Amino acid sequence: MNQIIQKQEKIEQKExxxxxxxxxKLLETVGVIKEKPEIAKFxxxxxGKWINGGHNRTTISEFYGACQNFQRSQPFVFEKDEPPVLxxxxxxxxxxxxxxxxxxxxxxxxxxxxxxxxxxxxxxxETSFSGDLNLHGFLGLDKNIRNGYEKIKxxxxxxxxxxxxxxxxxxQLAQKRSPVFDIVSHPTPVExxxxxxxxxx
Amino acid sequence: MNQIIQKQEKIEQKExxxxxxxxxKLLETVGVIKEKPEIAKFxxxxxGKWINGGHNRTTISEFYGACQNFQRSQPFVFEKDEPPVLxxxxxxxxxxxxxxxxxxxxxxxxxxxxxxxxxxxxxxxETSFSGDLNLHGFLGLDKNIRNGYEKIKxxxxxxxxxxxxxxxxxxQLAQKRSPVFDIVSHPTPVExxxxxxxxxx
Numbered sequence: 001m002n003q004i005i006q007k008q009e010k011i012e013q014k015e016x017x018x019x020x021x022x023x024x025k026l027l028e029t030v031g032v033i034k035e036k037p038e039i040a041k042f043x044x045x046x047x048g049k050w051i052n053g054g055h056n057r058t059t060i061s062e063f064y065g066a067c068q069n070f071q072r073s074q075p076f077v078f079e080k081d082e083p084p085v086l087x088x089x090x091x092x093x094x095x096x097x098x099x100x101x102x103x104x105x106x107x108x109x110x111x112x113x114x115x116x117x118x119x120x121x122x123x124x125x126e127t128s129f130s131g132d133l134n135l136h137g138f139l140g141l142d143k144n145i146r147n148g149y150e151k152i153k154x155x156x157x158x159x160x161x162x163x164x165x166x167x168x169x170x171x172q173l174a175q176k177r178s179p180v181f182d183i184v185s186h187p188t189p190v191e192x193x194x195x196x197x198x199x200x201x
Numbered sequence: 202m203n204q205i206i207q208k209q210e211k212i213e214q215k216e217x218x219x220x221x222x223x224x225x226k227l228l229e230t231v232g233v234i235k236e237k238p239e240i241a242k243f244x245x246x247x248x249g250k251w252i253n254g255g256h257n258r259t260t261i262s263e264f265y266g267a268c269q270n271f272q273r274s275q276p277f278v279f280e281k282d283e284p285p286v287l288x289x290x291x292x293x294x295x296x297x298x299x300x301x302x303x304x305x306x307x308x309x310x311x312x313x314x315x316x317x318x319x320x321x322x323x324x325x326x327e328t329s330f331s332g333d334l335n336l337h338g339f340l341g342l343d344k345n346i347r348n349g350y351e352k353i354k355x356x357x358x359x360x361x362x363x364x365x366x367x368x369x370x371x372x373q374l375a376q377k378r379s380p381v382f383d384i385v386s387h388p389t390p391v392e393x394x395x396x397x398x399x400x401x402x
């Protein structure tokens with residue numbers, strides 16, 4: 001067992017892989033972006049379809065980035081639904097719960113990638129999320145209550161061979177760099193267009 | 202076939218179900234909230250775990266609302282990963298793509314529920330999402346470029362027995378009422394705490 005771990009560590013050292021992130025490639029990417037800034041421009045896409053009631057489906061299968069179009073290895077399909085108390089049939093997490101999936105993923109990946117770039121090996125990361133939401137907003141019953149989360153609370157639990165101060169610094173850096181943290185904590189312009197569909201079903 | 206549809210429509214009329222939404226229960230809920238406002242207070246939760254590199258997992262299984270704790274019928278588990286061009290292994294959609302799943306679900310459900318409340322029968326809803334994101338932000342290479350989406354574009358295609366003006370009004374109302382549209386387009390406070398884990402693995 002120890003031999004396998006040693007062998008794995010040897011390979012990782014050779015390729016400079018930290019936390020499962022290929023740091024050589026990360027630094028190479030940064031170098032390429034500095035020479036050719038348009039490499040950094042990405043366009044992500046999704047398609048959605050309403051099923052019934054609070055049940056709808058989003059499919060993600062392609063994106064544009066690094067000056068080319070990409071297909072994902074498989075389409076990623078997400079079912080959303082409400083629990084019965086919110087008049088749904090519990091066929092999936094609901095949209096505000098998906099916000100946690102997005103924010104969790106982004107803060108964790110930002111922390112892991114930036115730790116890797118600094119050569120800090122992380123052993124474990126566990127997170128918990130909680131957000132208060134008052135239905136008066138959605139139902140239009142009180143103009144003083146917002147529709148979305150009043151506040152989101154996140155807790156990071158990290159096991160790593162680094163000082164508490166260093167890990168605190170990484171948690172700060174994750175927030176400073178995370179795209180979804182930015183989207184949630186700052187205004188993001190959303191343009192919604194409508195097309196009537198006159199064709200008969 | 203027509204008989205089955207007629208039978209289904211009869212049942213829906215009796216229970217006042219429009220677009221799969223039980224409008225009688227929706228109005229009942231509004232009535233209860235007006236009498237007892239704390240019924241409207243919800244707290245959603247999620248747990249996360251880092252797997253490796255850009256791969257991490259969020260699990261959603263419980264929430265608080267209507268003055269009680271609820272367990273979902275099953276845990277909803279979300280894998281996130283980056284595509285190879287972003288140094289991942291394509292084991293899931295990435296966090297900014299999850300933002301589309303959240304926003305898509307919320308705008309669609311808001312439209313469907315509010316249409317149902319107004320008695321407007323919707324036949325089909327299809328959506329498409331697109332968002333520009335420049336990696337200069339995430340990588341900290343340019344302070345003038347934000348980390349998150351510069352702009353999100355959404356297109357709604359709706360098939361329904363209603364005028365174009367009415368449907369446009371519903372698309373506007375969906376934005377006005379949607380919790381995730383609010384979270385994305387306005388600032389949401391996020392408090393991130395850190396706990397060091399001193400236990401050995």
